[in-house]
Amino acid sequence: MSQRKSKADRRLDLIDAARRAMIQHGTEGVHLNQIAEEAGLTSGAVLYHYPNLRDLLIEAHQAGMERFYERRVKKISGIADPAQKLIVTIRSGLPEGPDDAGVRLLCELGGAAGRNRVYATLLTTLFDRQVSMYQTILETGAAHGVFTLAQDSEIIARNLVALEDAYGYRIIARHHSIDPEKAVELILDHARLATGNPLKPTTRR
Numbered sequence: 001m002s003q004r005k006s007k008a009d010r011r012l013d014l015i016d017a018a019r020r021a022m023i024q025h026g027t028e029g030v031h032l033n034q035i036a037e038e039a040g041l042t043s044g045a046v047l048y049h050y051p052n053l054r055d056l057l058i059e060a061h062q063a064g065m066e067r068f069y070e071r072r073v074k075k076i077s078g079i080a081d082p083a084q085k086l087i088v089t090i091r092s093g094l095p096e097g098p099d100d101a102g103v104r105l106l107c108e109l110g111g112a113a114g115r116n117r118v119y120a121t122l123l124t125t126l127f128d129r130q131v132s133m134y135q136t137i138l139e140t141g142a143a144h145g146v147f148t149l150a151q152d153s154e155i156i157a158r159n160l161v162a163l164e165d166a167y168g169y170r171i172i173a174r175h176h177s178i179d180p181e182k183a184v185e186l187i188l189d190h191a192r193l194a195t196g197n198p199l200k201p202t203t204r205r
Contacts, residue, residue: 011049011059014039018060023104027112027119030057054118061122064105068093069129082141087201089137090187093130093164094180095171103168130164131157141195148196156194163187 005013017039021030032053036043050056072092079085095103106123113120134157141147149156167183178186192199 007049014041014046014049014056015060015063018056019064019101019105022057022060022108023101027057027061027105027108028115058118058122061105061109061119064102064109065122065126067102068106068126069133072130073133076137082137082144082146083195083197083199084202086134086137086141086191086195087188087199089134090160090164090191091184093161093168094183094187095168096180098172098174100172103172107169107172127161130161133157134160138195141197146195146197150194150196156191159194160187160191163190 014035018030018035021035021038025031025034032043032046035053035056036046039046046056047053072089075092076085076088079088109119109123113123131154135153138147138149138153138156142149142153164187167178167186170178171180171183188199188201191197
């Protein structure tokens with residue numbers, strides 16, 4: 001890292017390095033020296049910024065999860081039509097391909113969640129926030145007569161998030177017949193039934 005970088009920039013670089021190391025070595029198997037190697041620093045330099053390695057790992061996970069809530073909310077904030085908002089939200093919740101580092105990291109986190117309460121809490125919080133995001137879209141669409149919901153909005157929202165997770169994993173696992181575009185269509189098929197709307201995309205991710 002450049003010596004001219006601020007402390008905040010150095011910490012961001014370390015978070016990125018930690019994410020790369022976790023993807024390569026596993027969430028629970030990653031070691032300080034591996035993160036240091038990714039960052040091009042000594043272990044002591046890493047500990048200078050993060051005396052507790054656990055704090056760095058948690059921040060790395062939180063940074064990765066930001067993509068699936070904060071960035072999605074921002075992305076759809078300027079879209080007025082609830083149907084198009086729903087389509088864009090579905091598209092942005094899936095991996096861009098099998099090598100998508102952000103989703104691979106979430107898969108690693110999911111594998112460790114059963115043994116780590118902190119990771120389990122992070123994933124549970126992310127799931128609940130995504131459900132709330134979908135609920136807002138669904139209820140707004142219903143209020144404007146764009147959607148005719150087949151079930152309670154929370155049930156539909158939970159199923160949409162679960163489908164994102166399931167198909168996202170299949171994409172990362174390189175399933176031979178499920179790529180991002182196929183996954184989008186499969187989720188949209190369910191969303192059409194759930195909302196009573198044809199959900200015809202006008203834009204692509």
